[in-house]
Structures are given as structure tokens and as C-alpha cells.
Amino acid sequence: MCLLLLPGDVRVRSQVGFESERRGSHPYLYVDFRGLVLAAPSTESVSPWGCRCCRPLSFQRRLAVSPSLLCPSSRLTLCFLDDDYAGQAKCMLRKVGSWDFDIFLFDRLTNGNSLATLTAHLFNQYGLIELFQLDVIKLYRFLVLIQEDYHSHNPYHNAVHAADVTQAMYCYLQEPQLSSSLTSCDILLGILAAATHDLDHPGVNQSFLIKTNHHLASLYQNTSVLENHHWRSAVGLLRQAGLLEHLPVEDRQNLEMRLGSLILATDISRQNEYLSQFRSHLDQDDLNLQNSAHRHLVLQMALKCADICNPCRPWELSKQWSGKVTEEFFNQGDIEKKHGLEVSPLCDRQLDTVPNIQTGFISYVVEPLFTEWRRFCSTPLSHTMLSHLGLNKAHWREESDPSNGTVHCAQQSCLQTM
Numbered sequence: 313m314c315l316l317l318l319p320g321d322v323r324v325r326s327q328v329g330f331e332s333e334r335r336g337s338h339p340y341l342y343v344d345f346r347g348l349v350l351a352a353p354s355t356e357s358v359s360p361w362g363c364r365c366c367r368p369l370s371f372q373r374r375l376a377v378s379p380s381l382l383c384p385s386s387r388l389t390l391c392f393l394d395d396d397y398a399g400q401a402k403c404m405l406r407k408v409g410s411w412d413f414d415i416f417l418f419d420r421l422t423n424g425n426s427l428a429t430l431t432a433h434l435f436n437q438y439g440l441i442e443l444f445q446l447d448v449i450k451l452y453r454f455l456v457l458i459q460e461d462y463h464s465h466n467p468y469h470n471a472v473h474a475a476d477v478t479q480a481m482y483c484y485l486q487e488p489q490l491s492s493s494l495t496s497c498d499i500l501l502g503i504l505a506a507a508t509h510d511l512d513h514p515g516v517n518q519s520f521l522i523k524t525n526h527h528l529a530s531l532y533q534n535t536s537v538l539e540n541h542h543w544r545s546a547v548g549l550l551r552q553a554g555l556l557e558h559l560p561v562e563d564r565q566n567l568e569m570r571l572g573s574l575i576l577a578t579d580i581s582r583q584n585e586y587l588s589q590f591r592s593h594l595d596q597d598d599l600n601l602q603n604s605a606h607r608h609l610v611l612q613m614a615l616k617c618a619d620i621c622n623p624c625r626p627w628e629l630s631k632q633w634s635g636k637v638t639e640e641f642f643n644q645g646d647i648e649k650k651h652g653l654e655v656s657p658l659c660d661r662q663l664d665t666v667p668n669i670q671t672g673f674i675s676y677v678v679e680p681l682f683t684e685w686r687r688f689c690s691t692p693l694s695h696t697m698l699s700h701l702g703l704n705k706a707h708w709r710e711e712s713d714p715s716n717g718t719v720h721c722a723q724q725s726c727l728q729t730m
């Protein structure tokens with residue numbers, strides 16, 4: 313059984329090629345989805361793999377081009393993978409629940425389509441399409457829309473980060489305590505929230521938006537500005553794709569509200585609020601996963617963990633994320649300097665260093681969260697994550713300049729400004 317829509321699938325490639333020749337420049341899309349072959353005219357739903365205009369092709373072949381409805385200023389390209397790459401990507405998905413899943417490799421093997429591919433796979437794996445009677449074409453359309461709504465030029469807040477968070481979320485959803493109590497609605501929301509939690513991220517933080525009088529800051533009254541925007545963007549794309557339009561209006565509204573509550577929980581400046589609430593439940597040992605409010609809190613905590621789990625990944629993966637997030641911070645600092653604005657904490661490439669930022673972030677933000685998570689979920693995965701975290705912190709400590717101890721304090725105050 314083929315669980316995955318991969319553009320490299322031989323059937324997909326050959327049928328598109330055939331239709332493409334027969335119909336001139338309007339190829340049909342044929343997608344293998346759980347053994348089902350679907351067809352959709354490209355003029356209606358375009359490529360499930362989205363617009364390549366902003367993203368350089370890696371090492372794969374460009375075989376067909378179709379007009380774009382998603383990106384009118386450019387043309388959509390259907391890129392098909394060599395069978396080798398498709399095979400390797402499919403192979404990787406068999407281990408989608410492994411903590412050492414290499415999302416960077418997966419993104420290359422799917423030609424930059426890790427988010428859409430992974431999310432579609434998880435929808436399939438959980439049977440969400442049948443459970444929620446989803447229209448697969450609308451689902452593809454939605455997945456393409458979200459993938460393309462991430463800014464590919466952001467070093468960190470791009471679709472690969474969203475794919476990484478979605479993969480981590482899947483690992484947490486598989487934890488026995490969660491898998492035995494979550495409803496299919498919780499699972500749908502968990503995956504949707506992970507995939508959309510940073511939609512349309514501009515690559516700068518909230519304090520930058522506030523001090524530059526960005527319209528989003530005034531729209532959301534300087535409160536969880538980015539997270540509100542990610543949520544509203546997600547709702548906009550859900551409605552645009554019509555993915556949930558067949559559901560009763562109250563159910564749809566309820567899903568949208570819960571989605572918002574999950575995404576808003578990723579506001580790192582509010583971490584202590586969520587953490588104290590979670591900690592007090594753990595202290596009183598009163599979390600009851602039959603209670604929907606408690607399950608929702610656990611989902612919020614799971615998403616928060618997934619969002620900042622990169623320092624808990626094996627070193628080779630973790631250090632890549634550290635480099636990317638710092639590059640984005642420093643880019644912001646460069647813009648601030650250029651415009652004579654005060655440089656935000658951690659954003660000064662002349663003063664801040666990757667090792668110092670990492671040791672501070674791990675000690676003050678990541679460790680406290682994952683320590684509580686392990687109290688809740690004392691599983692091999694939780695122990696593995698904390699063990700990587702300790703090793704990675706030791707790596708960064710070795711590399712950090714001992715004379716630069718002030719950065720750790722800066723990191724604490726930075727919880728307010730991230």
C-alpha cells in the first residue's frame with residue numbers, strides 16, 4: 313500500500329508526462345494516495361508541490377511547467393524526483409517516528425517539499441482523511457498553500473522548521489500516555505497546529521515589529537503579535553482551501569478556536585505561564601486525560617516542546633538548527649543597525665556568539681520545559697531528549713568563551729523579547 317504522495321512516484325510521473333504531451337501545456341495531476349489514483353486539472357488545483365519560484369531547484373529534474381493560480385506572477389513547476397530520491401524519501405517515512413529523523417535530508421529528497429509530504433503522510437497514517445471525510449484534493453491544496461506561506465529565505469522560520477516541529481509533534485503524539493487518550497480531533501489539531509504554527513513568519517521578532525510600527529503590531533495590540541498572525545493565516549488558508557467546509561459550522565469554529573489556542577501557546581514570552589500551570593498539575597498529580605481541558609493543555613505543552621526541541625536532537629542536527637536560528641537573529645540585528653535602531657538581545661553578530669546563545673537558551677528555556685515534560689511522560693524518548701540536551705549543552709559550553717558570561721543573563725531577559 314502506498315501511503316505517500318511523492319512526486320517521484322513512477323505512476324505520477326509517467327501519467328503527468330503522458331497527459332502533458334497529449335494536452336499541450338495543461339498536464340493533469342495524478343496522485344497516488346492510499347492506492348487511489350486521483351486526477352485534477354492543473355488549471356484548477358495546480359501542482360501539489362507548489363510554486364518553485366522563490367526556491368532554487370536542488371539536484372532534481374524539472375520536467376513540466378504549468379500555469380500557476382497560487383502565484384500569478386510566476387509559473388508553477390512540477391518537479392519530479394528521480395526514483396532513487398523518491399525511494400529514499402519513502403524509506404525515511406517508515407521511520408517518521410524516530411527521534412534522529414533527519415528533516416534536512418528529507419527536505420532535499422523531496423525537493424523542498426518536506427512539510428507537505430510529511431503532513432500528508434501523517435494524515436494518511438492516522439486515517440484522518442476517512443475520519444473527517446476530507447477531500448484529498450482540498451487537502452493537497454491546503455498543504456501546498458501552507459508550505460508556500462512559509463518564507464523560504466528565512467534561515468530558520470521556514471517550512472523545514474515547520475516540518476521538523478510536525479515530526480517532533482508526531483513523536484509526542486505516539487507517546488503511550490497521549491496515544492491512549494487523545495481523540496482523533498486532538499490528533500488532527502496537533503498535526504495542523506504544528507504544521508501551521510509559524511505561518512508567514514517575517515524572520516524578525518515581535519519587538520522588531522513593535523518598534524518599527526508594523527501594522528501587525530497594531531492589529532494585535534502588541535500582544536502575541538506573531539502567533540496571532542500565524543493563527544489567523546492558518547484559518548485563512550483552511551477557509552481558502554475549503555478543507556473543513558463540509559463540517560457543521562460549530563465544529564469548524566471550535567476547531568479554529570482550539571487551533572488558535574495551540575498556536576498562541578508557542579509564544580515563548582509566555583512560557584512561564586504555561587509551565588507553572590503544567591507544573592502545578594504535576595505537583596498535584598491531578599492530570600486526567602479523560603478531561604478535554606487537560607488533554608488540550610497537554611497538547612499545548614507537546615507543541616511547545618516540539619517548537620523548541622532542536623537543542624534536544626542529536627548533535628549533528630541540533631547544531632544546524634543553532635546556526636540557522638542565530639543567522640536569523642543576526643540578520644535582524646543587521647537591519648536594526650542599518651536603521652539606527654537599538655539592536656535586540658542576541659542579535660548582535662559583533663557581541664553575541666552561537667555557543668553563548670545556545671548555552672543560555674538551553675539552561676533558561678529548554679531544560680525547564682523538558683524537565684517538566686519528562687515528569688509527565690517518563691518514557692525512553694523523554695530520557696533520550698534530555699540526554700541529547702545535556703550532551704549538546706556540554707558541546708556548546710566547551711566552545712563558548714568563558715569571559716563572556718553576561719550573555720546568559722541577556723538570554724533570561726530575552727524571553728520577553730523573542
Ligand SMILES: Nc1ncnc2c1ncn2[C@@H]1O[C@@H]2COP(=O)(O)O[C@H]2[C@H]1O
Binds near residue numbers: 510578622
Ligand atoms: N536553538 C535555539 N537557540 C536560540 N533560540 C531558539 C532556538 N530554537 C528556537 N529558539 C527561539 O525560540 C522561539 C520559539 O518560538 P519561535 O519558533 O517563534 O521562535 C523561536 C526562537 O526565537
Ligand SMILES: [Zn+2]
Binds near residue numbers: 473477509510619
Ligand atoms: Zn516555531
